[in-house]
Amino acid sequence: xxxxxxxxxxxxxxxxxxxxxxxxxxxxxxxxxxxxxxxxxxxxxxxxxxxxxxxxxxxxxxxxxxxxxxxxxxxxxxxxxxxxxxxxxxxxxxxxxxxxxxxxxxxxxxxxxxxxxxxxxxxxxxxxxxxxxxxxxxxxxxxxxxxxxxxxxxxxxxxxxxxxxxxxxxxxxxxxxxxxxxxxxxxxxxxxxxxxxxxxxxxxxxxxxxxxxxxxxxxxxxxxxxxxxxxxxxxxxxxxxxxxxxxxxxxxxxxxxxxxxxxxxxxxx
Amino acid sequence: xxxxxxxxxxxxxxxxxxxxxxxxxxxxxxxxxxxxxxxxxxxxxxxxxxxxxxxxxxxxxxxxxxxxxxxxxxxxxxxxxxxxxxxxxxxxxxxxxxxxxxxxxxxxxxxxxxxxxxxxxxxxxxxxxxxxxxxxxxxxxxxxxxxxxxxxxxxxxxxxxxxxxxxxxxxxxxxxxxxxxxxxxxxxxxxxxxxxxxxxxxxxxxxxxxxxxxxxxxxxxxxxxxxxxxxxxxxxxxxxxxxxxxxxxxxxxxxxxxxxxxxxxxxxxxxxxxxxxxxxxxxxxxxxxxxxxxxxxxxxxxxxxxxxxx
Numbered sequence: 001x002x003x004x005x006x007x008x009x010x011x012x013x014x015x016x017x018x019x020x021x022x023x024x025x026x027x028x029x030x031x032x033x034x035x036x037x038x039x040x041x042x043x044x045x046x047x048x049x050x051x052x053x054x055x056x057x058x059x060x061x062x063x064x065x066x067x068x069x070x071x072x073x074x075x076x077x078x079x080x081x082x083x084x085x086x087x088x089x090x091x092x093x094x095x096x097x098x099x100x101x102x103x104x105x106x107x108x109x110x111x112x113x114x115x116x117x118x119x120x121x122x123x124x125x126x127x128x129x130x131x132x133x134x135x136x137x138x139x140x141x142x143x144x145x146x147x148x149x150x151x152x153x154x155x156x157x158x159x160x161x162x163x164x165x166x167x168x169x170x171x172x173x174x175x176x177x178x179x180x181x182x183x184x185x186x187x188x189x190x191x192x193x194x195x196x197x198x199x200x201x202x203x204x205x206x207x208x209x210x211x212x213x214x215x216x217x218x219x220x221x222x223x224x225x226x227x228x229x230x231x232x233x234x235x236x237x238x239x240x241x242x243x244x245x246x247x248x249x250x251x252x253x254x255x256x257x258x259x260x261x262x263x264x265x266x267x268x269x
Numbered sequence: 270x271x272x273x274x275x276x277x278x279x280x281x282x283x284x285x286x287x288x289x290x291x292x293x294x295x296x297x298x299x300x301x302x303x304x305x306x307x308x309x310x311x312x313x314x315x316x317x318x319x320x321x322x323x324x325x326x327x328x329x330x331x332x333x334x335x336x337x338x339x340x341x342x343x344x345x346x347x348x349x350x351x352x353x354x355x356x357x358x359x360x361x362x363x364x365x366x367x368x369x370x371x372x373x374x375x376x377x378x379x380x381x382x383x384x385x386x387x388x389x390x391x392x393x394x395x396x397x398x399x400x401x402x403x404x405x406x407x408x409x410x411x412x413x414x415x416x417x418x419x420x421x422x423x424x425x426x427x428x429x430x431x432x433x434x435x436x437x438x439x440x441x442x443x444x445x446x447x448x449x450x451x452x453x454x455x456x457x458x459x460x461x462x463x464x465x466x467x468x469x470x471x472x473x474x475x476x477x478x479x480x481x482x483x484x485x486x487x488x489x490x491x492x493x494x495x496x497x498x499x500x501x502x503x504x505x506x507x508x509x510x511x512x513x514x515x516x517x518x519x520x521x522x523x524x525x526x527x528x529x530x531x532x533x534x535x536x537x538x539x540x541x542x543x544x545x546x547x548x549x550x551x552x553x554x555x556x557x558x559x560x561x562x563x564x565x566x567x568x569x570x571x572x573x574x575x576x577x578x579x
Binding site: 140141171186 | 297300324343344345346347349350353357358359361362363364368370371372373374375393394396397398400402403405415425453454455456511515516565569570571
């Protein structure tokens, strides 16, 4: 197997995995279906297990009300009865699972949205005006809560000028607000978005909370990024290349962690 | 209290319903939404309703599809595994349904304020977002206020109470006194029951109080909070009830396909709601074979089916 023969999901998994910290706790949502599932659930799930196995760190994942389930016994269906039968370390009430956010225990929230702006603010509410939207979306969900409380968030999104926009149609989750210091002024305890992982690049944020491209994925160019983003793109002075997965990382993902592609190929119903 | 206690037949439930009322309903994803009570609500003809929900997608969708939903305070409505709630979303897009958005905490905090009899509840989330800045149908100053802590230790977002007129909740089992037990993911039914003015609970099983007493730790809503109990086996169908049956993916899929067109969705509601004489006729129409195929294996916690577990 050639080392450059890997999927985008595998590349992102390895990148996310390398960012996870020892002793951390990550909250993963439970969306289903296709590419959105791979980005929001598949990549963080496999990344956490990879971090445990490859780097030997202690990192706990929480899927809604289920804490640190056994990935070897992952159900092929994420409906409630299967989730509740999934061997795990704890199952708590919905309200309780969110209490750990308020208590400041959540290290990483994995988030996404229909729109993101250059300050990392997110929209999951509507396209068009709020009163009479062109498209009504799911609503704020608990994402506004994750973005408030998590020590930091990782945003997982596919680049498109309709998605990376100069101004959100509705700001449903706070990133770095409008200006430096906004989060502190608003009494919001978490650190806000730290990284944005896309199909083309990994973005970070400068000290003032402005998004900038830090690494380009193999094969992606500056022009690709500019073309798929609706706001003026800033590239970090030390712009680098996203490091490719190692053969050992790929082996662990393919042979041990996700051999049936439940997570990275979105085979969970 | 009579020997039947709070137990009433389904056909008596509409006396709790009226035009223009607000309601909240239990459930989460495809689990334990009070669908039989909801069908009775739609059959009752009550209209101009306001929903105070968190994530009870099927309740919101059916009320929207039936054309009786005017307003919704909520956090998120989405069909896991299917996609958007089409009739609800289209109602919002067409301006027929007005919405007031909230984060999950935001909605629960407003219900908790009512449940605890407090004039507001402080919280940190939603600050700095359009959830508090862009009003839906509720003036922004009546929804929330960014205030200084009286103790000089920072600022919080205070949200106002929401008190639903009626809560409809489907549970696993209850006794005639209204002591309610529900297993698995219960979502926020306790908060909803405590917040609402009137609480109506349907249950898979009506059991003797002695059965409740054997496992009192499973009682999530005590009888003093409950106004009426209705015995409705499969009362959450087409959603599921943990420990009893799974959601009916075929039935949900048939609805979702119908929800693409206003004609099809009208036919679906006529067939499964409006023209259905009662809950027993509904179960006959679903069919014994289908209902039995959804039964949960008590040892596994889910239905025994090919490929159901990796």
